[in-house]
Amino acid sequence: MAFNITVYSNANASSKSISFDFVGDVLCASDEVFDANTSAIQYYYKVTTSAKQDNNRAYQVKVVRTLTDLALNKTKQSAVDTANAYANVREMVVDYVYDYINGHTADQFTSGCTEQRPMKFSG
Amino acid sequence: MAQVKIFNDEDARYYTVTIDAVSTVLDKVYGVATNATLDFYLKLTTTLRTPAGASFGEKVLRTLADVPPGYSTAVNFTVLVNDWVEYYIVQSELTMSSSSSSSSTSTSSYIENWSSSSSKSSSSSSSSSSSSSSSYIQNWSSSSTSYIENWSSSSTSYIENWSSSSTSYIEAWSSSSSSSSSL
Secondary structure (H helix, E strand, C coil): CCEEEEEEECCCCEEEEEEEEEEEEECCCCCCCCCCCCCCEEEEEEEEECCEECCCCECCCEEECCCCCECECECECCCCCCCCCCCCHHHHHHHHHHHHHHCECCCHHHCCCCCECCECCCC | CEEEEEEECCCCEEEEEEEEEEEEEECHHHCCCCCCEEEEEEEEEECCECCCCCECCCEEECCCCCCCCCCCCCCCHHHHHHHHHHHHHHHCCCCHHHCHHHHHHCCCCCECCCCCCCCCCCCCCHHHHHHCCCCCCCCCCCCCCCEEECCCCCCCCEEECCCCCCCCCECCCCCCCCCCCCC
């Protein structure tokens, strides 16, 4: 069972949804080398949305495996310039939603992240 | 939602530990603020039961420090989930009959529905008593003067001084007459 955060835009009178699910999978992601001897099921939050950035590009699926997996390249929070871990799941969810809505510049807060445009509500 | 499936070889049943991502309003009991507030967290439930048959209830996991009693703060959600699964398995004593020490030292359990085959004696090895899906020790409840000693060892295994407490009993004992138990 996942939960969805619905974001409503006053200016555009439209809403978008962001889904947070908690899943257990064998991860074989680009940032991991799969090893049949040591790789095992990992449990993590999977954050997805069908919304698009304002340049019409889709968002990547985001994987949050721990509360130190910060929104900007895992190294910085999005809303404030800090490398502190999220204190709890609530802080993590709020910051990731903030990041979806507002986007960020390349290397924002010297995090090494790539650019992500704000969420598109029009059209 | 993630679900961990646990197979217990001894009663041939599956148990589950379910972890949900949840959003709801929590009251101040959970301490986000003094007033009710919208919160996001993991809700942990399991079909495993305590040895007394009670539910473990729901666990609310808001941080990586919300670990089982005696565990250290988890480094990630995988460790957190695995710690809780381990805790539930240990607390429900699923593995009790595979260990002679746990069954002989417990003061709040009993042998129920012992159903070893007629060819199996009570001095059978630990492998036969613990691995057979139809033979198991559950909730051993002998008193301090009634115990099973060396139950899972070799032919020297025996039950000694089985007699004292009225709450201690062997139910449906069906091993053969060749059993060496001195009941």
